[in-house]
Structures are given as structure tokens and as C-alpha cells.
Amino acid sequence: MISIVLALLTSASNATASVLQRRAASQARTSRPLELSLIADLVRRRIWLAGIAMVVVASLFQAGALATGPIALVQPIFIVELPLTLLLSSYVWHRRLQRRTWGAVALVTVSLGTGLAAAEPSGGGDHAPVPIWILTLIATGCFETVLILAALRANGEPRAALLGLAAACGYALTAALMKEAVSALSRGPVAFFETWQLYGVAIAGVGSLFLLQNALQAGTLVASQPMLTVGDALISITYGVLLYGEQLRLGWFLIPEIVALILIVIGYIEIAKSPVAMANDEVVQPSPPVSVNAPANAGQAGQAGGRGGTLGRSDGEGQSRAEAEPG
Numbered sequence: 035m036i037s038i039v040l041a042l043l044t045s046a047s048n049a050t051a052s053v054l055q056r057r058a059a060s061q062a063r064t065s066r067p068l069e070l071s072l073i074a075d076l077v078r079r080r081i082w083l084a085g086i087a088m089v090v091v092a093s094l095f096q097a098g099a100l101a102t103g104p105i106a107l108v109q110p111i112f113i114v115e116l117p118l119t120l121l122l123s124s125y126v127w128h129r130r131l132q133r134r135t136w137g138a139v140a141l142v143t144v145s146l147g148t149g150l151a152a153a154e155p156s157g158g159g160d161h162a163p164v165p166i167w168i169l170t171l172i173a174t175g176c177f178e179t180v181l182i183l184a185a186l187r188a189n190g191e192p193r194a195a196l197l198g199l200a201a202a203c204g205y206a207l208t209a210a211l212m213k214e215a216v217s218a219l220s221r222g223p224v225a226f227f228e229t230w231q232l233y234g235v236a237i238a239g240v241g242s243l244f245l246l247q248n249a250l251q252a253g254t255l256v257a258s259q260p261m262l263t264v265g266d267a268l269i270s271i272t273y274g275v276l277l278y279g280e281q282l283r284l285g286w287f288l289i290p291e292i293v294a295l296i297l298i299v300i301g302y303i304e305i306a307k308s309p310v311a312m313a314n315d316e317v318v319q320p321s322p323p324v325s326v327n328a329p330a331n332a333g334q335a336g337q338a339g340g341r342g343g344t345l346g347r348s349d350g351e352g353q354s355r356a357e358a359e360p361g
Contacts, residue, residue, distance in 0.1 A: 037103025194253030
């Protein structure tokens with residue numbers, strides 16, 4: 035039970051971080067993919083730094099959840115991030131949710147609970163053999179390479195979706211590494227800092243964060259967030275089964291599990307059609323970079339010269355935003 039509570043707290047923290055980071059990334063001035071200057075721009079924005087702080091909080095909650103429960107249980111709970119992100123977006127951008135959207139949020143939440151109850155993830159250890167780790171890292175590297183190369187050939191929403199899936203794979207790998215690193219704490223702090231998985235967490239985490247920032251900057255939140263959360267859940271389950279020997283109920287239980295997954299996807303599609311989700315690039319005055327010598331009108335100049343959250347927004351999105359009811 036404690037792992038479920040910690041996973042829910044992780045989801046809430048990550049949802050908050052996604053909204054804050056999306057708001058900052060939509061104001062970034064670079065439109066080139068995988069541009070390192072994007073991070074240099076974002077790090078000067080208070081709202082992005084607040085998002086990073088929430089990422090740190092989420093990581094602490096996640097470490098506790100993985101230490102007390104299987105990956106196949108903890109990571110799928112993060113599917114509720116998208117509904118939570120939508121709710122937070124409606125508050126930040128002052129939009130009201132339609133009844134269909136509330137129904138989609140309820141559908142995703144109930145389907146997730148039903149699917150996890152049917153699968154009943156259990157068992158598994160907290161250590162994987164080195165040869166299995168080597169094969170896992172090779173397979174993950176190849177998958178990430180394919181996704182990134184495909185993203186570089188795409189534009190707009192497809193690029194955001196591909197980079198979101200790449201970030202999801204990275205975060206799933208981070209969780210798998212984190213589980214074994216945290217388990218080393220039982221052998222003392224020296225063993226914890228000696229385990230290679232700890233440093234793998236840092237590398238995979240930073241790489242995933244970089245991919246996520248580019249996904250958020252490439253398109254709307256709804257293009258990247260579904261790929262991020264659902265992809266993270268499914269890839270994490272794979273890691274849990276292959277690396278740690280975790281178990282899921284199969285046989286006839288596959289039927290409710292598959293149905294639950296289909297309903298989650300349907301709910302996500304409905305959420306994606308929400309005017310609130312499509313309007314999350316609302317033109318707002320950019321948050322000022324951290325500077326002690328910033329002039330009083332710096333925010334207005336930034337709004338006139340920067341992206342202002344309009345990059346990658348289609349006419350359809352503008353129409354959806356116009357249809358949304360102001361809060």
C-alpha cells in the first residue's frame with residue numbers, strides 16, 4: 035500500500051513539473067531540435083527551475099515507491115499523470131473542463147485501477163545479473179537511437195510524440211536502475227555509492243530530461259505526455275519482468291487487462307481532444323529570466339520577441355482554444 039501512495043505522490047509531482055516545464059519550454063526562443071541552447075535558455079527562467087524542483091521531489095517519492103514495491107506496479111500508476119496534468123493545466127490556463135473531459139479522466143483512472151487489480155504485479159527481486167543488464171542496455175540504446183533519428187526527420191507533433199516516447203524509455207530505464215541502486219542502501223552508504231546503477235540513474239535521468247524538454251518544446255503537451263506516461267508504464271513492466279523476474283497474472287486475466295489498456299487509450303484520445311489540452315500553449319507573458327539587472331519592461335520585450343508559446347500551434351488548436359470556456 036505504501037508503494038501505491040508514494041507512486042501517486044510521484045504522479046502528482048511529475049504532473050506539476052510537466053505543466054511548469056511546458057509553460058517555460060513554450061516560451062523558449064530556439065526551434066531547432068535537440069539544441070543544447072534550449073537548456074541554457076530554460077535554466078534562466080524561474081518557472082522552469084520550479085519545475086525542476088518538482089522533478090527532484092518526484093524522484094524522492096519514486097525511489098521510496100520502488101524500494102517498497104515492484105516496478106510493474108509502481109510505474110503504471112504514473113498513467114494518472116496525464117489526467118492530473120490536464121487538471122493542473124485547466125487551473126494554470128484558467129479553462130474549465132467539459133463533461134466529456136471529466137468522463138475521460140474518470141475512464142482513465144478507473145481503467146488503470148481495474149487493469150492493475152487484474153494484473154496484480156508481484157514477486158521479483160531487487161538485483162539483476164550483469165549479463166542481463168548488458169543486453170538490456172544494448173537493446174535500450176538501439177531503441178533510443180531509432181526514435182531520435184526518426185524525431186529528427188519529423189516536425190511538430192510527430193517529433194514531440196517520438197521524443198516523448200524516447201524520454202519514456204529513458205525514464206523507464208532510470209526506474210529500473212534506481213530500484214537496484216536503492217536496494218544497495220540496505221548494505222550501507224558505501225555499497226550504495228559503489229553500485230554502478232546509481233551513476234546510471236544520473237546519466238539516464240539527465241538524458242531523459244533533455245529529451246523531454248525537446249519534446250515539450252517541439253509540440254503541445256498532449257502530443258508528448260501520452261507517449262511519455264503510457265510508454266513509461268509499458269516499458270517499465272517489460273524491465274520489471276525481464277530484469278527482476280516480476281510476475282503478472284496471465285491466462286483469462288489478460289482479457290480485463292487488455293480491455294483496461296484499450297479504455298485507457300480511448301480516455302487519452304478524448305483528453306487529447308479537450309480544448310483545455312489543446313490550449314495549453316496560451317499566449318502569456320513569459321516568465322522573466324533570473325537577472326538582478328533586468329529592466330522593468332523586460333517581460334514585455336520577451337513577449338514581443340520570443341515564441342510566446344505559439345510555436346507548433348496549428349489553426350485547429352487555436353480554434354479549440356477559442357471554444358474553451360474561460361475560468
